[in-house]
Amino acid sequence: MPQKVAFIGLGVMGYPMAGYLAKQGYDVCVYNRTTSKAEKWCEQYSGRMALTPALAAQDADIVFLCVGNDDDLRQVVYGENGVLDSMQQGSILVDHTTVSASVSREVYAAAKTKNIGFLDAPVSGGQAGAENGVLTVMVGGDKAIFDKAEPAIQSFARCVKLLGASGSGQLAKMMNQICIAGVVQGLAEALHFGQNAGLDCEAVIDVISQGAAQSWQMQNRYQTMLNNQYEHGFAVDWMRKDLAIALDEARRNGSTLALTALVDQYYADVQKMGGNRWDTSSLLARLQK
Template sequence: MAKVAFIGLGVMGYPMAGHLKTKGDHDVTVFNRTSQKAKSWAEKYGGGHAPTPRQAAEGADFVFLCVGNDDDVRSVVYGDDGVFSGMKKGATLIDNTTASAELARELAEAAENEGLKFIDAPVSGGQAGAENGVLTVMCGGGEADFDTAKPVIECYAKMVGLMGPAGSGQLTKMMNQICIAGLVQGLSESIAFGQKAGLDIEKVVSVISKGAAGSWQMENRHKAMDEGHYDHGFAVEWMRKDLGICLAEAKRNGARLPVTALVDQFYAEVEAMGGKRWDTSSLLALLNRS
């Protein structure tokens, strides 16, 4: 059993922190900007809650972050109330936020200067994956640090892999999002085509999902897409945040991402339709608008 702090109880962090308590039987203290949510979590899972990130991190062996973006991470790491002010020497900071590789490298250097360890560990699997404890976790950091942290991370994951040094986890998550962007656009165009052709989408997907065209998106999103339901899942505004990170990194490293840039523009149009909080599969709504 380890002493653990978890910072950020959104749709992902809330169940992830819960698995650390229930599956790992770890001593978990949480912090959330909305304090009532932290209190509710503590009541549900039997852990503790603290009024600041620093106080949550005091004495912890592992401190997990799962917040919104680079600036949110910095706001809970640095300063008098940040986790760095409360962490003991030798403790490990694990950032599950989908953020930039640049931030990961910054935090790794800052942690080393503080006598701490750091792993960037963005996740994939969505809200359902978090709730069921079957996320995929892509890590960047030192091998020894990773080996120590892996058994704890596995409380909420089905796959945990070390991709390379600090920043490699974030770069891997970028590749993941690039793949998803192209997949969802292709699936949307396919379903739109099938609808226009008068085909039974459920029947079609039951066949083509078993072949080379099959994907998680097809298996898990086709039904809601065919029915035009998008009030669920991974929000368009968050996907645009992720794709913005991908495009910025590509500009730095010279990679060409023409399809990713185009799909990002399509998502901007979905937002203009009022779909900021719709699931990413709502690209189909853009194709079907009158």
């Protein structure tokens, strides 16, 4: 019999991630707050759906979560019809939400009292990475639990790595977002400078992308930035949520994140421009206003 898994949260990331699990032969039961989206998923992938997280999780070997924030995670784990009380002993809970390391450690401890394994496993790669099954997954937790869950996670990932104890996956995701914030701001300023200098920015990018300035952002976002196209990708609102988590953790561990704090405020400016759902590369629009 195929391994039974549940997937809670069918947003732009979760929907294709659950789809890849079904394509790999797992018996997938999904739950989503908007029932119509779960129904659509079942039609597309011939899977099953449940009307509550608890019902989706009750007979699953692995339960995957991909929700919004710390409060959403607590609600779907502990709340009314939450998964923790219905999961069977020896099963595994894998959280792909980007949340604080503290709430991940909290859920890890709560799951352990019920003999349930827990992994914090935030992802990088955005909607395109989820749709193409090539996400990077940063994992925190116990190695024995990771070894059991890794084959299923590989269904939608290009890279999966255990990085340490519970919370380590979330800390790694914070590092990821800190790097992205600085790189996107640098690219935005470079394009802004080039436009004001009267250069052919496409030609310049063609040259400098072959050298040390190259980045994923440069390869995948410069064209849409030059065309003022931002109705796609990873939303500014989500990035500010992630940076707030990183900045809060930095205050706790004594790190200085001056550039990250500055770019976070630049994203606040983009929000004031109405760009809440724009891609994070919209930092260029702020410079052009």
